[in-house]
Amino acid sequence: MEVARIRSEDIIDKDVLVGEEKIGKVKGVIIDPVEWELTHLEVKLTSKADSTNRLAISALRKGKACCTEKGVIIKVSKKQLNIYLRPL
Numbered sequence: 001m002e003v004a005r006i007r008s009e010d011i012i013d014k015d016v017l018v019g020e021e022k023i024g025k026v027k028g029v030i031i032d033p034v035e036w037e038l039t040h041l042e043v044k045l046t047s048k049a050d051s052t053n054r055l056a057i058s059a060l061r062k063g064k065a066c067c068t069e070k071g072v073i074i075k076v077s078k079k080q081l082n083i084y085l086r087p088l
Contacts, residue, residue: 006067015071016043016055018078023047026072030054041072042088052088059084 008029016024028042040054060066061075076084 011041011067011072014067016041016074017071018074018076018081021078022071023074023078023081024053027052043085045085053085054088056084 011026012028014026015022016026024043024045026041027044029038030040030042031037032039038057040056041060042052043055044052055074059074059076059081061073066073066075074081074084
C-alpha cells in the first residue's frame with residue numbers, strides 16, 4: 001500500500017479555511033532543523049493588516065484531510081485560532 005504524500009508545492013499559495021471562511025493564504029513552511037519535522041505554516045492573514053503569522057501544524061486536520069481543492073482546512077474554531085497563530 002502506497003502512503004499518500006503532501007508536497008510543499010501542494011499547499012503553497014492555497015487558501016487557509018476555517019469551515020467555509022477564508023482566513024489567509026499559505027506562503028511557506030517552517031521545519032524544525034533538529035527533528036526535521038514540519039512544525040508550522042507561514043500564513044498571510046486576510047485580516048490584521050495582511051500580517052504574516054506562523055500556524056502550528058496541530059491546528060490542521062490529519063493527513064490528506066487537511067488539504068482539499070478548496071484549500072488547507074483548519075480543524076479548530078476561529079475563536080481558538082489565537083492559540084495556534086503567532087506573528088513572524
